[in-house]
Amino acid sequence: MSGPLxxxxxxxxxxxxxxxxxxxxxxxxGEMTKALSDAFGSVAAKADLRGVLLDHEGLHxxxxxxxxxxxxxxCAAMLRALHGLIGQMLDCPVPLLVAANGQCLGGGFELAAxxxxxxxxxxxxxxxxxxxxxxxxxxxxxLLPERVAQMHAEDLLASGHSISGAKAARIGLxxxxxxDPEAAALAYFDTHLAxxxxxxxxxxxxxxxxxxxxxxxxxxxxxxxxxxDELMETADANEGLAAFLAKRSAIWKHR
Numbered sequence: 050m051s052g053p054l055x056x057x058x059x060x061x062x063x064x065x066x067x068x069x070x071x072x073x074x075x076x077x078x079g080e081m082t083k084a085l086s087d088a089f090g091s092v093a094a095k096a097d098l099r100g101v102l103l104d105h106e107g108l109h110x111x112x113x114x115x116x117x118x119x120x121x122x123x124c125a126a127m128l129r130a131l132h133g134l135i136g137q138m139l140d141c142p143v144p145l146l147v148a149a150n151g152q153c154l155g156g157g158f159e160l161a162a163x164x165x166x167x168x169x170x171x172x173x174x175x176x177x178x179x180x181x182x183x184x185x186x187x188x189x190x191x192l193l194p195e196r197v198a199q200m201h202a203e204d205l206l207a208s209g210h211s212i213s214g215a216k217a218a219r220i221g222l223x224x225x226x227x228x229d230p231e232a233a234a235l236a237y238f239d240t241h242l243a244x245x246x247x248x249x250x251x252x253x254x255x256x257x258x259x260x261x262x263x264x265x266x267x268x269x270x271x272x273x274x275x276x277x278d279e280l281m282e283t284a285d286a287n288e289g290l291a292a293f294l295a296k297r298s299a300i301w302k303h304r
Contacts, residue, residue: 054070070105074109075106077155089138099245100145119182136266138163145164152211156188167222170228175213196222201220283304
């Protein structure tokens with residue numbers, strides 16, 4: 050139970066619980082990514098499992114990925130690890146539920162979007178603020194156009210602004226916006242998933258999710274190359290990250 054992630058079995062071992070455990074920000078750094086990757090790597094071996102629930106300690110789901118790990122020299126390894134985790138989540142053989150409250154930003158939002166069923170609160174905030182640092186979010190750029198209408202995806206990715214949990218539910222990103230996302234996710238599991246055949250459920254998930262997962266993973270390869278080989282060669286991408294870490298306003302050169 051120590052470390053950045055809490056892991057346990059619930060509901061007579063039919064539900065794997067994963068809880069981000071580094072409040073207040075629950076930053077998705079290398080250690081958190083590895084812990085999540087190891088946990089998702091164990092799911093296939095649990096034959097009786099009928100779901101995974103990813104939630105969080107503290108007021109906020111996640112402030113996002115580590116900005117320091119986005120810097121040149123670290124960002125290639127960071128993206129490979131994060132995108133590997135996203136791929137594991139997309140290939141999760143059982144329903145993947147996410148309960149998110151508070152801020153769900155950047156890499157945290159990408160994890161939530163890689164989940165199947167998002168439960169949130171009306172006042173939660175979902176956003177991809179990377180563009181305000183002079184970069185873009187590769188995983189979100191592949192995931193969001195698959196999850197919501199193109200105009201909503203472009204709005205979030207191009208502006209960097211956040212939307213409420215209530216709006217996330219209205220545009221189809223979240224299943225439900227209620228006062229207690231964890232309780233709502235557990236109620237969904239108890240009502241709809243727990244009574245089912247674990248074996249048949251895996252076939253259903255594969256049938257419903259397989260093409261979506263394949264499209265996102267194929268798109269991620271090109272977006273990672275665009276980020277590393279082109280974006281990170283620009284002055285503004287490096288300036289934006291440096292300015293954020295120095296707690297100053299960026300001075301854009303527009304190149």
